[in-house]
Amino acid sequence: MGKRIRFTPLDWFLAGLVGASAGYVFHRVAVDLDYRWNWPAIPQYLLRYDAAQGRWVVNYLLEGFLTTIRLSVWGTLLATLFGTVMGLARTGPRLFYRLLGGAYVGLVRNTPPLVLIFLFYFFVSDQLMPALGITYLAEEAPPRIQAFLAVIAAPPSMLPAFLSALITLSLFEGAYITEIVRSGIQSIETGQWEASAALGFSRRQQLRHVILPQAVRRILPPLAGQFISTIKDSAIVSVISVQELTFQGLDLMAATYLTFEIWITVALLYLLLTLSCSLVLRRLEVLYRRP
Numbered sequence: 001m002g003k004r005i006r007f008t009p010l011d012w013f014l015a016g017l018v019g020a021s022a023g024y025v026f027h028r029v030a031v032d033l034d035y036r037w038n039w040p041a042i043p044q045y046l047l048r049y050d051a052a053q054g055r056w057v058v059n060y061l062l063e064g065f066l067t068t069i070r071l072s073v074w075g076t077l078l079a080t081l082f083g084t085v086m087g088l089a090r091t092g093p094r095l096f097y098r099l100l101g102g103a104y105v106g107l108v109r110n111t112p113p114l115v116l117i118f119l120f121y122f123f124v125s126d127q128l129m130p131a132l133g134i135t136y137l138a139e140e141a142p143p144r145i146q147a148f149l150a151v152i153a154a155p156p157s158m159l160p161a162f163l164s165a166l167i168t169l170s171l172f173e174g175a176y177i178t179e180i181v182r183s184g185i186q187s188i189e190t191g192q193w194e195a196s197a198a199l200g201f202s203r204r205q206q207l208r209h210v211i212l213p214q215a216v217r218r219i220l221p222p223l224a225g226q227f228i229s230t231i232k233d234s235a236i237v238s239v240i241s242v243q244e245l246t247f248q249g250l251d252l253m254a255a256t257y258l259t260f261e262i263w264i265t266v267a268l269l270y271l272l273l274t275l276s277c278s279l280v281l282r283r284l285e286v287l288y289r290r291p
Helices: 009-032 060-090 095-109 113-132 134-140 143-152 156-186 190-198 203-240 245-256 259-289
Strands: 047-050 055-058
Touching: 055 060, 060 095, 060 156, 060 203, 060 245, 060 259, 095 156, 113 134, 113 156, 113 203, 134 156, 143 156, 156 203, 190 203, 203 245, 203 259, 245 259
Parallel strands: none
Antiparallel strands: 047 055
């Protein structure tokens, strides 16, 4: 049987204090601020009926929400790849790789993400993308390929900004994941390394069969927090006109002046995404705890 939860007088007092504070804030917004709420206008910015297609389609806020999901998913995958590779480099036996990993972490973690976004935006979109011909290939691709790109990433016209944001977000979050992976590997007892070496395992076999399975259990909780941080940090790419949720909220607020309704809706959409990710990662953490 689970432990029974009992509320103390202090708990009731704190709950009452939180409720009173919420009521005071609501009173200030609803009465003293003289703000005219217009919640019925919000659903039309989530979904709209397209008479030409004869069906409901996503509108501004849900379009931004889907872009945030794409950016977060690809950013998380690439950040995990960068972080794992650099984490292994930082714990490797070769000095050059350790210095390379340390330089990457030190440079990225001590540079503001806004500066990194602008640097990569002007470099990737103005120099790298034209040199590789990616923009030309995307714009000249068949309609089916363009539609596929729009589903998994962005339309061809927005692809340079999307890739710039993706690279920046991945490198920035990957620096933190590098330290998580490094600390997880270094937390494994020396005896595990010595025992596996005595069995004739190479370093790669030691990592694959002995060290990493134990390290994953230890790094999963902080890694889950970093994944959620990636979702929240994706909002900063709105400064380079990536049409994710925050950008769409800003654009819509400037056009409608529905300040509180729009930002509360944006906050709820972010909360829906982060809570869903948190529940999935918590389930994975429970599975990894099983012997």
